[in-house]
Amino acid sequence: MSTLKVANLQNTGSGAPTVKNSSGTEVGQFCKAWCNFQGTGTVTIRDSFNITSITDRDTGKYTLNFTSAMPNTNYAAVFGANADTAGYAGPETQNTSSLLVFGSYDGSFYDISIGNVAVFGD
Numbered sequence: 001m002s003t004l005k006v007a008n009l010q011n012t013g014s015g016a017p018t019v020k021n022s023s024g025t026e027v028g029q030f031c032k033a034w035c036n037f038q039g040t041g042t043v044t045i046r047d048s049f050n051i052t053s054i055t056d057r058d059t060g061k062y063t064l065n066f067t068s069a070m071p072n073t074n075y076a077a078v079f080g081a082n083a084d085t086a087g088y089a090g091p092e093t094q095n096t097s098s099l100l101v102f103g104s105y106d107g108s109f110y111d112i113s114i115g116n117v118a119v120f121g122d
Contacts, residue, residue, distance in 0.1 A: 032075065033119040035064055039081070039103070039112035046114075060109030061092070061102050064117060069096045075121025077101075081112040089115070 011017045019028040033050035037043065043056040055063040073094045079101050081089035087105030089112055094100075099119065103112040 029120065031118050032070065032121050033064075033066055033117075035115070035117050037062070037064075037115045039115050050119075057100070058109065060104060060111055061100070062112075062115065064099045064101065066097055066099070070119070071122050072096065075119050078118045078120070080116045082114040091117075 009017045017030060018026045019030075021027050031049070033048075035048040035051040035054070036046045037048075037054050038046055039056075039060075039062060043054055043062065045051060045054050050067045051064050052067040053065045055065070057063055073096055075094065077091040077094060077099055079090050081103055087103060087110060089103040090101065092100040092102045099117065101115065101117060103110050103115075
């Protein structure tokens, strides 16, 4: 087995680099954006990649703004949350420049203690 150690990977085209097996079959892609944020009190990004800012739209509603826009709205957004109340949290609206997410419980929106999102796509 070989180990490749590099500082940067760059695709020769416009897309993200892909991971291929020894037969040349694509087996994966890198995450296009991810974010860990605090959704209570002063809403802040704790750490992120390709997320420039977060907006607190209302109780339990947040907008994550991409640093570099997605090429289309058909990306997969995976979202998880820690909250004081068990409920549901997930993507609300997917735009090329932003992702709207929310937390809800019993039909009401609630603030998320810690939110985690990962975005995969072309």
